[in-house]
Amino acid sequence: MSVSINARRIETVLPQTQCRQCGFDGCAPYAEALASGQAAINLCPPGGMPVMHDLAALLNTPPLPLAQADKAAAPKVLAVIDEAACIGCAACIKACPVDAIIGATKQMHTVLANECTGCELCLPPCPVDCIDLQPVADAWLPRARQLADAGLAPREAAASHAQRRHQRRQARLQRLATARRAHLAARAAAVTQTHGSSAKLNPADLIAKAMARAQAQQNQRTEATNQADFAQQQIDKAQARATYRRAQRDLRYGSEAEQAAALAWLRAYKAEQEN
Known part of the structure; x- marks a missing residue:
């Protein structure tokens, strides 16, 4: 150059x-x-x-x-979430670079179509394959242009809007990280101050408190394990439903090879359910 x-x-x-x-x-x-x-x-x-x-x-x-x-010649796409299949894991929300997906943990998520840039980054982290890409006729995405400077051509306006959405997201994440660091520092300082100012304790009190902490930690580990097992069971069920839907779709619309594979899988699935 x-x-x-x-x-x-x-x-x-x-x-x-x-x-x-x-x-x-x-x-x-x-x-x-x-x-x-x-x-x-x-x-x-x-x-x-x-x-x-x-x-x-x-x-x-x-x-x-x-x-x-x-890839460049293909139509632009918008992400669309199958809300009935969504398990609310929030992985897609964390992946979206312009905050175009809204929802909360364990709640249904949805895509803000006017803000979606079609980046496809939300697809890989989804554990249940409930996000599809819908081709659109738009020449440039996102469709929203409110944050762009006035007088820009459509392409530049779309880019300007998307850039500012991304910058706002980055600033928000930075604020959250800063607040978390401040919280951890304050908590560490409080613990240090408490240890420094505490009077001598009776050995029996120390033993009792240590045993209480150990019991509390054991209870937390048990509860966390149960929650993790339940969450994994929910994900496994959702993944099975997603695989079943894909097999049905391939059976109707797939190539001959895809239809044959889908039919074999569905037969095996039916046999497994009947056992």
Whole structure:
């Protein structure tokens, strides 16, 4: 590359989906790699040819064929949660880079369609395969543009909105981490102060308190084990239901090989249930 461009300027060209399909941990790291000459300009499937050509012009480098041309040519997608199958594990909420999924632990989750960037990061962590990708005709995602600067073209407005959603999420996570560190530090200081100021205790009192703590810890371990076993049972049941739904779907809509495999699985499943 014959010019040196600031990474922040490069980042304004990227679609801000934070999808990591370029091989980097988001749009900002990809922009930094481009600025330092450590990455090619053709790695962004969501941006496709428009972004690749803009990067080529910005960095004064020849255009390149897209590294993932098929992926770039495919329609944009929105994540959709099968709310009846969702077990409320919150894994997808933690994975979404723009806070486009709402819900609470052990409660039904749902995707805010207008905020979804189609990054697909919510799919891998879902333990029950209850998230589907719905193709849409939109040229650029997300559909929401409220946070974008006025007067931007649709592509730039979508990217600007998504970037600010991501930045707000990062700031929120940073605040939570800071608050947690402060809480732990305060608790440690309180424990130290209590130990330093406590008077000498009777040996019998020390033994009694130690035994009480040991019993309490044992009770907590037993309760935690029971809860973990129950949670795993719920996940196993949900995974079995998800596999059953996939087999039914493959039996109706799959290829011949998929239909044959689905039929064999369903027969085995039925035999297992009858035993």
